[in-house]
Amino acid sequence: MKKSLFVLITLLLILSGCAPKSISKDLSVFNWQDYIPESVLTDFQAQTGIKVVYDTYGSNEDMYAKLLGGANYDVVFPSTDFVPRMIQKDMLLKLDTTKIPELANLEPSLASKNTWDPKDDFSIPYNIGSSAIVYWKDKVTVDEASSSWSILDNTAYANRIMLMDDPREILGAGLKFNGFSANSTSADEIAKAKTTVIGWKKNIVKFDNDLIKSAFAKKEIWVALNYPENQFAELEEADKANVGIFFPKEGGVMFLDVMAVLKSAKNVDNAYTFINFILKPENLAKIYDEYGYSGGLYPKTMSLRKAAPRYDVASLSKKSEVRGDVGENLKLYDAAYDEIKVSK
Amino acid sequence: MKSRSGSLYSLPLTTWISLFFLVPMLIVFVYSFLARETGGGVRWEFDLSAYAEIFRQTASGSFIYLDIVGYTLIMAVSATLLTILIALPCAYYIARSKNNTLLLFLVIIPFWVNFMIRIYAWVAILGQSGILNESLLAMGVLKEPIQFLFNDYAVLVVLVYTNLPFAILPLFTTIEKFDFGLLEAARDLGASHNRSLWSVLLPNIRGGLVTAVLFTFIPIFGTFAVPDVMGNSNVFMLGQLITSKLKFTGDYPMACSLSVLILLLSAAGLVVYTVYNNRQEQQHQVVIAEDEL
Amino acid sequence: MTKLTLSRSIFWTTIAFLFLPLVVLMIFSFNDGRTMVWKGFSWRWYESLFTNQPRLWMAVSNTLIVAFTASTVATVIGTLGAIAINWYRFKAKTYVRAMSFLPLILPEIIIGVSLLIFFRMLGLELNLFTIILAHISFTIPFVLLMVMARLGEFDYSIIEAARDLGANENQTLTKVILPISVPGILAGFITAFTLSLEDFVVTFFVTGSGSDTLPIFIYNQIKRKLPPEINAFSVVLVGVTVLILFLARRSIKYFVQRS
Numbered sequence: 001m002k003k004s005l006f007v008l009i010t011l012l013l014i015l016s017g018c019a020p021k022s023i024s025k026d027l028s029v030f031n032w033q034d035y036i037p038e039s040v041l042t043d044f045q046a047q048t049g050i051k052v053v054y055d056t057y058g059s060n061e062d063m064y065a066k067l068l069g070g071a072n073y074d075v076v077f078p079s080t081d082f083v084p085r086m087i088q089k090d091m092l093l094k095l096d097t098t099k100i101p102e103l104a105n106l107e108p109s110l111a112s113k114n115t116w117d118p119k120d121d122f123s124i125p126y127n128i129g130s131s132a133i134v135y136w137k138d139k140v141t142v143d144e145a146s147s148s149w150s151i152l153d154n155t156a157y158a159n160r161i162m163l164m165d166d167p168r169e170i171l172g173a174g175l176k177f178n179g180f181s182a183n184s185t186s187a188d189e190i191a192k193a194k195t196t197v198i199g200w201k202k203n204i205v206k207f208d209n210d211l212i213k214s215a216f217a218k219k220e221i222w223v224a225l226n227y228p229e230n231q232f233a234e235l236e237e238a239d240k241a242n243v244g245i246f247f248p249k250e251g252g253v254m255f256l257d258v259m260a261v262l263k264s265a266k267n268v269d270n271a272y273t274f275i276n277f278i279l280k281p282e283n284l285a286k287i288y289d290e291y292g293y294s295g296g297l298y299p300k301t302m303s304l305r306k307a308a309p310r311y312d313v314a315s316l317s318k319k320s321e322v323r324g325d326v327g328e329n330l331k332l333y334d335a336a337y338d339e340i341k342v343s344k
Numbered sequence: 345m346k347s348r349s350g351s352l353y354s355l356p357l358t359t360w361i362s363l364f365f366l367v368p369m370l371i372v373f374v375y376s377f378l379a380r381e382t383g384g385g386v387r388w389e390f391d392l393s394a395y396a397e398i399f400r401q402t403a404s405g406s407f408i409y410l411d412i413v414g415y416t417l418i419m420a421v422s423a424t425l426l427t428i429l430i431a432l433p434c435a436y437y438i439a440r441s442k443n444n445t446l447l448l449f450l451v452i453i454p455f456w457v458n459f460m461i462r463i464y465a466w467v468a469i470l471g472q473s474g475i476l477n478e479s480l481l482a483m484g485v486l487k488e489p490i491q492f493l494f495n496d497y498a499v500l501v502v503l504v505y506t507n508l509p510f511a512i513l514p515l516f517t518t519i520e521k522f523d524f525g526l527l528e529a530a531r532d533l534g535a536s537h538n539r540s541l542w543s544v545l546l547p548n549i550r551g552g553l554v555t556a557v558l559f560t561f562i563p564i565f566g567t568f569a570v571p572d573v574m575g576n577s578n579v580f581m582l583g584q585l586i587t588s589k590l591k592f593t594g595d596y597p598m599a600c601s602l603s604v605l606i607l608l609l610s611a612a613g614l615v616v617y618t619v620y621n622n623r624q625e626q627q628h629q630v631v632i633a634e635d636e637l
Numbered sequence: 638m639t640k641l642t643l644s645r646s647i648f649w650t651t652i653a654f655l656f657l658p659l660v661v662l663m664i665f666s667f668n669d670g671r672t673m674v675w676k677g678f679s680w681r682w683y684e685s686l687f688t689n690q691p692r693l694w695m696a697v698s699n700t701l702i703v704a705f706t707a708s709t710v711a712t713v714i715g716t717l718g719a720i721a722i723n724w725y726r727f728k729a730k731t732y733v734r735a736m737s738f739l740p741l742i743l744p745e746i747i748i749g750v751s752l753l754i755f756f757r758m759l760g761l762e763l764n765l766f767t768i769i770l771a772h773i774s775f776t777i778p779f780v781l782l783m784v785m786a787r788l789g790e791f792d793y794s795i796i797e798a799a800r801d802l803g804a805n806e807n808q809t810l811t812k813v814i815l816p817i818s819v820p821g822i823l824a825g826f827i828t829a830f831t832l833s834l835e836d837f838v839v840t841f842f843v844t845g846s847g848s849d850t851l852p853i854f855i856y857n858q859i860k861r862k863l864p865p866e867i868n869a870f871s872v873v874l875v876g877v878t879v880l881i882l883f884l885a886r887r888s889i890k891y892f893v894q895r896s
Binding site for chain 3: 454
């Protein structure tokens with residue numbers, strides 16, 4: 001019996017050794033979920049013959065943790081608040097922008113807002129957007145005065161509100177409501193923001209990134225703070241007209257995601273090919289259309305789009321800011337967020 | 345001869361443990377004393393703040409993190425108790441049945457469905473527009489749907505649900521070995537049915553009971569997926585905190601210091617277990633010694 | 638027997654409780670719509686499952702390979718170790734006893750991250766191999782406990798008796814110890830297999846590109862709309878298992894009785 005056991009084990013170990021340990025890859029891409037549709041990847045593979053292995057993550061922190069742990073990819077899509085950090089840690093490859101002709105199509109006004117990578121040495125802008133208050137029109141009335149963060153304080157919507165689970169977004173909301181910057185590094189300001197959010201908690205069912213979509217779609221909640229594209233993705237077509245969005249007038253938190261190549265990348269040339277392919281107006285247009293992103297970074301794509309974007313980035317409050325790196329002060333945000341989660 | 349076999353049998357275990365338990369453990373321990381690198385990772389400098397943070401007090405005087413530990417303890421104890429209470433009669437029934445393997449598989453089968461899917465199935469059941477509400481409305485018990493989800497009780501239900509087999513299995517293993525003739529004997533001696541179960545069966549399955557409690561309590565204590573999905577904004581357990589530290593804030597040192605804390609708390613329980621086992625051991629060792637003479 | 642009636646009703650109620658989500662899944666696997674709102678009976682998700690989901694099946698195959706390999710190795714290591722701890726003396730005993738239960742106390746996340754860092758230190762590339770290593774590591778304690786719980790109820794005198802009858806070490810092991818441990822070994826193997834099948838947290842950290850197991854695949858999908866093919870898959874999986882068990886029940890009975 002011992003012998004047959006050993007034989008069995010040996011066989012199984014051999015089997016696991018023969019198992020495809022990893023698909024042979026010419027390019028490995030690490031991206032957010034819902035950021036590049038399957039069709040675009042297939043097109044890329046068809047046109048260039050490069051096989052792509054595509055993994056996804058749900059948050060910058062996830063991505064960062066995996067990369068720190070040593071996971072190996074060629075192309076990643078961090079957000080701007082992570083880029084300075086990654087540059088500093090020498091994780092990103094300095095790009096030769098002459099190899100990326102499509103970069104010339106970038107909206108020029110953006111260059112001035114670029115605090116994270118002024119020369120676009122390490123990162124290529126990919127998508128910009130903002131979280132918004134999404135609501136059911138038949139349950140919630142919104143006008144000029146009420147399109148504010150104070151809607152979260154309205155007891156008429158008690159237990160009908162869900163917020164996304166993200167420290168920068170939530171504290172950002174608190175900060176903006178109090179008139180501060182969403183990238184504040186002041187302990188006092190963050191503390192005030194925290195107190196505000198704790199005050200909102202009585203109305204909030206949950207901080208969540210997944211159930212927020214389905215609960216909203218089922219009308220179990222009426223107000224949600226989330227990226228509009230994600231919220232709408234779960235709605236039935238017929239319901240979409242009945243759902244509204246607004247950007248609080250005090251301003252909100254915007255995100256900007258970029259493409260970057262890892263210094264440890266094994267397929268650098270393929271990476272450039274991939275980036276250029278994605279930036280081609282017709283491909284970008286396809287991507288933005290697929291998920292309803294607002295676009296706005298590369299004007300040439302606008303004419304090629306088949307569906308109107310859900311919102312125009314230009315319509316965002318002038319007070320909205322792009323999420324930036326707060327350096328060491330991130331500790332303040334984290335501690336504040338923990339406190340919010342724990343307070344009753 | 346005997347001591348050689350002992351070493352031989354234990355060799356694979358010892359090697360594996362040293363390599364894959366000890367080293368990661370040391371990593372966790374070391375990391376808890378390092379400084380935190382913003383955004384994730386550690387800086388190789390000695391820093392006790394990961395531990396100091398645990399005792400942090402807010403302006404209003406509450407110990408945020410210690411409160412979380414307390415809350416988690418309460419939830420874990422409740423869930424464990426419930427699970428064991430249900431698992432005992434089930435394991436008893438299976439052990440006394442002729443088809444015990446079949447029944448065991450019945451218990452295990454639902455768990456071949458993926459964990460995440462099972463949790464989301466409970467959302468479909470307990471949700472406001474879920475099956476439970478639909479049935480209660482249809483039966484006229486309710487006028488309006490109640491949100492059964494997003495509270496402590498929903499978390500408890502699903503915690504019990506996900507841990508039942510891990511309580512039933514070890515209990516079954518022990519009860520199965522129990523000589524039920526002893527129960528008959530006890531009843532012949534005049535003990536009532538319940539009395540014989542309480543005084544004869546339970547003491548003899550202590551080993552399995554302890555195992556079942558261990559198997560149930562510890563995973564529940566560190567759980568994060570269940571409270572994350574089923575809980576509301578006021579539910580925050582230790583596992584969620586550690587996940588948050590690792591995934592959201594990249595605070596490795598504190599995630600590790602919290603883990604060390606959990607380790608210390610559980611070490612106490614394990615010491616008890618080992619001492620108990622040692623006492624059993626001594627009985628055997630006496631026999632071994634005699635054998636060697 | 639009055640007691641059996643009570644435990645019988647508790648047992649079957651529990652089974653109903655355990656199967657409830659499964660039934661819900663089954664109902665919606667036949668739903669003609671994508672969401673949890675009933676739209677009519679349909680086989681379409683079953684069709685789609687078998688024709689349209691190559692990545693799902695890849696993940697399934699990975700999961701099975703990992704589960705079988707890891708639980709077998711863990712069972713062997715754990716069983717031998719349990720026997721050693723229970724009845725033999727050896728130098729590292731206290732150390733082994735204390736260390737073996739470590740993974741039980743550490744939250745899975747910590748196990749995942751620490752193993753990840755460790756693997757990287759060793760220069761290992763993340764793939765099925767690292768997943769298997771990780772799975773073996775956290776399932777061994779369960780096997781240990783299961784087998785030890787079983788062994789602990791036996792008296793050492795059994796081994797004495799075997800010795801008196803002239804058995805050597807090998808025979809004692811194969812003809813005395815192992816047979817009586819079978820329920821514990823079986824319980825240990827099943828537990829290890831189940832744990833490996835559905836493990837998500839640890840796997841998430843030690844998985845590499847292209848080596849997704851089923852839980853990782855599902856987790857990635859669950860963030861958007863969960864493709865109903867997964868409901869169909871769960872039903873198929875359970876159905877197949879039940880079928881195999883049903884067909885094999887006689888041989889299982891025989892095997893268990895032999896111990």
